Amino acid sequence: MGHALLHLLSFTIVLALYLPIITLIVFSFTAARYPFFPVKSWSLKWYEALWKDQQFYEALTNSIIVSGLASVVATVLGFLAAYSLTRSTFRGRSALTGFMVIPLSVPLVLLALSLRVYFATFQVNFDLFTVFLGHMVYMVPLSILILRGRFQGFPWSHEEAAFDLGAGRIRTLFEIVLPWMMPAVVGSILLNFTFSFDEFIIAWFLTNFEITLPIKIWTDLLMNYDPKVNVIGTIVFLLSVSVAFLAMFSLRKGNQS
Numbered sequence: 001m002g003h004a005l006l007h008l009l010s011f012t013i014v015l016a017l018y019l020p021i022i023t024l025i026v027f028s029f030t031a032a033r034y035p036f037f038p039v040k041s042w043s044l045k046w047y048e049a050l051w052k053d054q055q056f057y058e059a060l061t062n063s064i065i066v067s068g069l070a071s072v073v074a075t076v077l078g079f080l081a082a083y084s085l086t087r088s089t090f091r092g093r094s095a096l097t098g099f100m101v102i103p104l105s106v107p108l109v110l111l112a113l114s115l116r117v118y119f120a121t122f123q124v125n126f127d128l129f130t131v132f133l134g135h136m137v138y139m140v141p142l143s144i145l146i147l148r149g150r151f152q153g154f155p156w157s158h159e160e161a162a163f164d165l166g167a168g169r170i171r172t173l174f175e176i177v178l179p180w181m182m183p184a185v186v187g188s189i190l191l192n193f194t195f196s197f198d199e200f201i202i203a204w205f206l207t208n209f210e211i212t213l214p215i216k217i218w219t220d221l222l223m224n225y226d227p228k229v230n231v232i233g234t235i236v237f238l239l240s241v242s243v244a245f246l247a248m249f250s251l252r253k254g255n256q257s
Contacts, residue, residue, distance in 0.1 A: 021237055028230035035230070050228045059216040063197050066128055066212060070135040071192035075185060077136075078143020083177070085144070086151040097148070101141040111138065112205035119206070126208045134202040139192045146191065146251070150184035183250045190247035194240050 027035040031043035050056055085097050103111060115134050116126075124130060154177070162172040178185070200214035211219070213236060220226040 021233075024230050025234045025237070027227075028234045030227075033227055034225070046227045046231050050231045053228060055216060056213075056228070056232065059211050059213045062128055062210055063213040066132050066135065066203075067193045067196035070132050070139060070196045071189045074136050074139035074192050075143045075147075075188040077140050078188060079147050079181070079185060081140070082144050082147035082151050083173075086148055086154075087156075097144075101145055103138055104141045104145070108138070108199075108201040112202045115202070116205045126206055128207060128210045128212075130206040131203045131212065134206045135196045135199060138199075138202070139195060142195070143188045143192060146188045147181065147184050150181055154180060187247045187251035190243050190250065194243045194247070197243075198236065198240055 023035075026039070028046060029042050029044065030039050031041040031045060032039075081100065085093060085100075112134065115130075115137065119126065119130055158176050158180075159172055162176050167175070198214060199212075200218065203212045203215055204218070207215070213232065217229050217232055217236075220229045220232075
């Protein structure tokens, strides 16, 4: 009886968490312009309409470009920072590590506002590049946390053995350290991509005319409700969940190795 109640409670919590998303997906297949229950007719016309929406493709392309570049660059910088923080020993290392990951604890709206003011002070044009930089500020600390955890289990005797055999620092990094760290590196890239692809606040503050996909969803809702947002939301949700599962699989594989 106790197990049944526990399972029921777990199912209820999961259902409550995902019910809004399920509702969104359901309404993406309705023929009505405005969502309401009960659904009277089903249709794929909003998917067909989105297929012909050129602004959707532009926003999707922008999101993929920014997310792809930011996730890779942030992981590279996070990898180097995590390696240095783990391998080096100096006074204040813990304080420096904490200082480097502080952006993760700052509210996104405050982070976005400060970046907007900073770039405006130096008269930087607001475009996809500033969005890329804004995402980097948040994603590099995330990469450091992910990769530092993996580095703490690294068998440093392998690196020392490579040094004894005459390998240099760069060669050892690419041939010994990086292969062992690869599951965490892949996981970091995928998680960063998910964050950047879905992120709205920083992108909204740091761009003017080149919009990303979350901004398109917001403007379609704000200007005049467009049922295609249900389709876009469904696509973004499925893509994000798929990438997140791949990231978790990669990180879990790394922990088991």
